[in-house]
Amino acid sequence: xxxxxxxxxxxxxxxxxxxxGPKSVSLFDSKSFAGWNGDTDKTWRIExxxxxxxxxxxxxxxxxxxxxxxxxxxxxxxxxxxxxxxSGSINGGVQVRSQRxxxxxxxxxxxxxxxxxxxxxxxxxxxxxRKKVLAKSNMEELNRVLKRGDWNEYVIRxxxxxxxxxxxxxxxxxxxxxxxxxxxHGLIGLQIHGGGVAEVRxxxxxxxxxx
Numbered sequence: 001x002x003x004x005x006x007x008x009x010x011x012x013x014x015x016x017x018x019x020x021g022p023k024s025v026s027l028f029d030s031k032s033f034a035g036w037n038g039d040t041d042k043t044w045r046i047e048x049x050x051x052x053x054x055x056x057x058x059x060x061x062x063x064x065x066x067x068x069x070x071x072x073x074x075x076x077x078x079x080x081x082x083x084x085x086x087s088g089s090i091n092g093g094v095q096v097r098s099q100r101x102x103x104x105x106x107x108x109x110x111x112x113x114x115x116x117x118x119x120x121x122x123x124x125x126x127x128x129x130r131k132k133v134l135a136k137s138n139m140e141e142l143n144r145v146l147k148r149g150d151w152n153e154y155v156i157r158x159x160x161x162x163x164x165x166x167x168x169x170x171x172x173x174x175x176x177x178x179x180x181x182x183x184x185h186g187l188i189g190l191q192i193h194g195g196g197v198a199e200v201r202x203x204x205x206x207x208x209x210x211x
Contacts, residue, residue: 093112094188
């Protein structure tokens with residue numbers, strides 16, 4: 001019985017993270033930018049029911065973010081993403097509990113669930129604030145399920161000061177914020193990183209708000 005408890009506990013934690021809840025609502029209607037704001041003239045567009053950032057024809061000049069109009073605190077965010085590119089910085093990410101930067105205005109400040117080779121997939125990065133990786137993923141485990149150049153699923157659970165990330169059902173990060181001065185609420189953002197001939201796609205974006 002003791003052995004069963006030790007093995008079942010981490011499995012239960014992962015199941016709790018990735019299980020879809022009954023109160024999830026869509027944040028993207030698959031045809032418009034309703035509820036979102038960003039550079040929709042040049043950087044962001046909608047194709048085949050997905051939000052698309054960047055280009056496979058020319059270099060993305062700088063980081064760009066499409067941000068939610070609303071702020072969120074405790075939630076489970078689910079979305080699918082696909083990253084492709086040919087040269088330079090082929091990188092994307094999902095911001096949570098973040099804010100728009102005042103300078104430069106194209107940036108966001110806050111937690112980012114990262115997306116990129118060689119070992120950024122599933123990491124938690126602090127964008128434009130501490131500017132460092134807060135928690136690394138286990139790429140040996142993640143490589144077993146990661147589909148480079150194809151669609152993958154992120155599940156991001158923010159609850160209290162605890163942030164958990166999973167890609168394709170594999171939990172990559174379980175991080176608790178120790179700095180009590182940092183806000184644990186904010187915007188959701190979708191990133192295409194500057195400096196590469198790259199394109200990122202996001203779709204099936206839902207959120208379940210928690211107490």
